[in-house]
Amino acid sequence: xxGVSILWESRELFLQGAxxxxxxxxxxxxxxxxxxxxxxxLMNESGPSLKRALxxxxxxxxxxxxxxLAYVIYYGLPELGVRLPPWWAGxxxxxxxNAAYLVEIFRAAFNxxxxxxxxxxxxxxxxRLQTYRRVILPQAVITAAPLIGNQTITAMRDSAFxxxxxxxxxxFTANFVSANxxxxxxxxxxxxxxxxxxxxxxxxxxxxxxxxxxxRYG
Amino acid sequence: MADPIxxxxxxxxxKEFDGHEVLRDIDLDIPAGTTTCILGPSGSGKxxxxxxxxxxxxxxxxxxxxxxxxxxxxxxxAGKVTVNRRELAETRAKIGMVFxxxxxxxxxxxxxxxxxxxxxxxxxxxxDVETQAMAILEQVGLADKAHVYPHALSGGQKQRVAISRxxxxxxxxxxxxxxxxxxxxxMVGEVLAVxxxxxxxxxxxxxxxxxxxxxxxVSDTVVFMDGxxxxxxxxxxxFFAAPKTERARRFLS
Ligand SMILES: Nc1ncnc2c1ncn2[C@@H]1O[C@H](COP(=O)(O)OP(=O)(O)OP(=O)(O)O)[C@@H](O)[C@H]1O
Ligand SMILES: [Mg+2]
Numbered sequence: 001x002x003g004v005s006i007l008w009e010s011r012e013l014f015l016q017g018a019x020x021x022x023x024x025x026x027x028x029x030x031x032x033x034x035x036x037x038x039x040x041x042l043m044n045e046s047g048p049s050l051k052r053a054l055x056x057x058x059x060x061x062x063x064x065x066x067x068x069l070a071y072v073i074y075y076g077l078p079e080l081g082v083r084l085p086p087w088w089a090g091x092x093x094x095x096x097x098n099a100a101y102l103v104e105i106f107r108a109a110f111n112x113x114x115x116x117x118x119x120x121x122x123x124x125x126x127x128r129l130q131t132y133r134r135v136i137l138p139q140a141v142i143t144a145a146p147l148i149g150n151q152t153i154t155a156m157r158d159s160a161f162x163x164x165x166x167x168x169x170x171x172f173t174a175n176f177v178s179a180n181x182x183x184x185x186x187x188x189x190x191x192x193x194x195x196x197x198x199x200x201x202x203x204x205x206x207x208x209x210x211x212x213x214x215x216r217y218g
Numbered sequence: 219m220a221d222p223i224x225x226x227x228x229x230x231x232x233k234e235f236d237g238h239e240v241l242r243d244i245d246l247d248i249p250a251g252t253t254t255c256i257l258g259p260s261g262s263g264k265x266x267x268x269x270x271x272x273x274x275x276x277x278x279x280x281x282x283x284x285x286x287x288x289x290x291x292x293x294x295x296a297g298k299v300t301v302n303r304r305e306l307a308e309t310r311a312k313i314g315m316v317f318x319x320x321x322x323x324x325x326x327x328x329x330x331x332x333x334x335x336x337x338x339x340x341x342x343x344x345x346d347v348e349t350q351a352m353a354i355l356e357q358v359g360l361a362d363k364a365h366v367y368p369h370a371l372s373g374g375q376k377q378r379v380a381i382s383r384x385x386x387x388x389x390x391x392x393x394x395x396x397x398x399x400x401x402x403x404x405m406v407g408e409v410l411a412v413x414x415x416x417x418x419x420x421x422x423x424x425x426x427x428x429x430x431x432x433x434x435x436v437s438d439t440v441v442f443m444d445g446x447x448x449x450x451x452x453x454x455x456x457f458f459a460a461p462k463t464e465r466a467r468r469f470l471s
Pocket of ligand 2: 264396
């Protein structure tokens with residue numbers, strides 16, 4: 001059987017694999033955005049000791065290779081009595097890892113906001129919470145959007161590692177197909193193409209947001 | 219009849235930054251409905267003083283009263299500040315502020331900039347606030363810019379939006395820190411015109427400025443500061459005709 005017919009025969013598997021990867025990435029984004037915003041706000045607002053503890057935690061997460069983090073969570077949590085199915089263990093690892101990077105992105109975005117925009121909010125009687133909700137966060141999200149987009153693409157690439165803990169996503173699919181047909185090239189090339197397509201789509205979304213941002217912010 | 223309570227009353231206000239004294243023993247009463255210009259050389263503490271009035275800068279000691287009610291909190295002898303944040307926010311909502319560099323919220327349109335604080339802070343209904351905001355924008359000649367983002371405006375237009383934003387809060391007093399210093403010369407007039415009409419309308423204004431002609435013609439009172447102290451308080455006409463202190467004379471010449 002040649003490569004093309006293998007791919008044609010497995011088209012539904014690949015579609016499912018790509019959807020699974022997208023679901024993972026989307027789930028990771030939905031969970032890690034609020035988590036990292038909370039982390040960044042806490043780091044901004046907390047006293048020196050909590051701030052230090054958080055910094056250590058995020059620095060630690062960032063310097064662990066993702067594959068190892070996924071291993072530790074998948075094989076380590078059961079030791080603590082928490083048994084997660086592979087998909088959930090994968091999502092948790094991806095979320096934690098991604099959030100550790102997003103925290104830095106948000107912190108930088110917070111610091112980049114014009115002081116006077118925040119001061120104006122204070123002068124008009126905004127509470128701390130209102131200042132975050134109405135001024136700091138909206139501006140931070142707008143300025144950080146391209147970096148969040150890049151980070152999302154990185155998370156998608158990292159998600160391929162989850163195959164190792166048997167999460168059924170795109171790389172898992174490619175591996176499965178190639179093993180079934182004793183033909184590594186076509187299935188993996190297909191996976192590469194699909195990853196590329198999804199990255200380009202994310203970049204396109206980010207690009208659109210950039211155009212909107214420039215039309216407003218100049 | 220007793221004097222009416224001043225809109226703003228400052229008692230023995232001091233401010234230091236890291237042991238460096240920037241304001242010393244400031245006492246001042248600002249009657250409601252008047253326009254006061256604060257003049258003085260660079261570094262004399264004008265901005266710091268203005269920012270102490272709404273506690274953007276926390277005084278090291280002394281007190282500020284708005285309509286007889288204390289602004290902010292207490293500073294004890296050890297320099298420890300106790301402040302009720304909610305109360306401070308409520309008081310700040312009654313004090314408008316206009317910044318040298320406009321400080322418009324850049325993610326919001328002109329109209330949203332004007333309606334944001336009344337809706338969020340005063341919890342007024344959006345419909346009402348928008349109607350009122352459009353009326354204010356009309357008044358300052360910017361109704362056609364309501365749905366534009368700040369970056370698309372000229373400096374003069376930005377500052378008129380900033381004034382509108384302050385007015386929408388129906389404040390007891392508006393503080394201006396060099397509202398025209400960041401503007402191209404041809405735009406200074408349009409902003410001063412708005413402030414002049416506010417003065418006529420009886421708005422209480424405290425204005426740090428270097429616009430001498432404006433201070434002379436529009437303000438009721440001139441406060442002259444130098445070296446962190448108030449050196450002279452006088453009716454504007456008097457101050458410009460015959461300053462009493464040597465420093466003020468030198469400053470004016
Ligand atoms: N946040 C701060 N930290 C330390 N020193 C400060 C701070 N803000 C102001 N100062 C100092 O306080 C003094 C008064 O500053 P201020 O900005 O109030 O003067 P000003 O009269 O407004 O001057 P200008 O006309 O240049 O705006 C200056 O010596 C300044 O360096
Ligand atoms: Mg100043």
